[in-house]
Amino acid sequence: xxxxxxxxxxxxxxxxxxxxxxxxxxxxxxxxxxxxxxxxxxxxxxxxxxxxxxxxxxxxxxxxxxxxxxxxxxxxxxxxxxxxxxxxxxxxxxxxxxxxxxxxxxxxxxxxxxxxxxxxxxxxxxxxxxxxxxxxxxxxxxxxxxxxxxxxxxxxxxxxxxxxxxxxxxxxxxxxxxxxxxxxxxxxxxxxxxxxxxxxxxxxxxxxxxxxxxxxxxxxxxxxxxxx
Numbered sequence: 001x002x003x004x005x006x007x008x009x010x011x012x013x014x015x016x017x018x019x020x021x022x023x024x025x026x027x028x029x030x031x032x033x034x035x036x037x038x039x040x041x042x043x044x045x046x047x048x049x050x051x052x053x054x055x056x057x058x059x060x061x062x063x064x065x066x067x068x069x070x071x072x073x074x075x076x077x078x079x080x081x082x083x084x085x086x087x088x089x090x091x092x093x094x095x096x097x098x099x100x101x102x103x104x105x106x107x108x109x110x111x112x113x114x115x116x117x118x119x120x121x122x123x124x125x126x127x128x129x130x131x132x133x134x135x136x137x138x139x140x141x142x143x144x145x146x147x148x149x150x151x152x153x154x155x156x157x158x159x160x161x162x163x164x165x166x167x168x169x170x171x172x173x174x175x176x177x178x179x180x181x182x183x184x185x186x187x188x189x190x191x192x193x194x195x196x197x198x199x200x201x202x203x204x205x206x207x208x209x210x211x212x213x214x215x216x217x218x219x220x221x222x223x224x225x226x227x228x
Contacts, residue, residue: 030062
């Protein structure tokens, strides 16, 4: 049987299989749930450095999974890697749907997703605050910190209850934009505009024109265009 192409997105049934596997005894409670795993992969895909699987795999699946056999281990790694590739492509295209569970009140649970994202951000070497401007990085990560419940109490106390609810709602409504903004931020820093260097010295206005006319450059090719 031909193994699936690593670039093939997971089908709904394969996502269900991965979800069940992550929650199984194989990982002894150390594996991330599916929503946190997606958050982790989006951060890894948007990071200032290339984060290899050897660095994120223990965070995603735990240090010592107890696979029943080689076949189960192979299946788990195949599903995880395909899901990772799927997340990388979605983040690059800015075309994605967040995998979120529901709270008891029926609202989307962004806390676990954002906690996974912050775990992914922590994997960069150097860390995000060293790789970029600390104030800018702090502003970019702020919605994730709020929604993950990671904002220190002393900072949270600055908000009145109504203000805090409004802030959380604003972060929830704009989290998709925040994901895209972070990726664009690191993409610019990873790929700064190149400066084109002049291979030959610049022709002076009083130098002979390089076209060979015998005239000075300012009286030939360097002459300003006259309106007639």
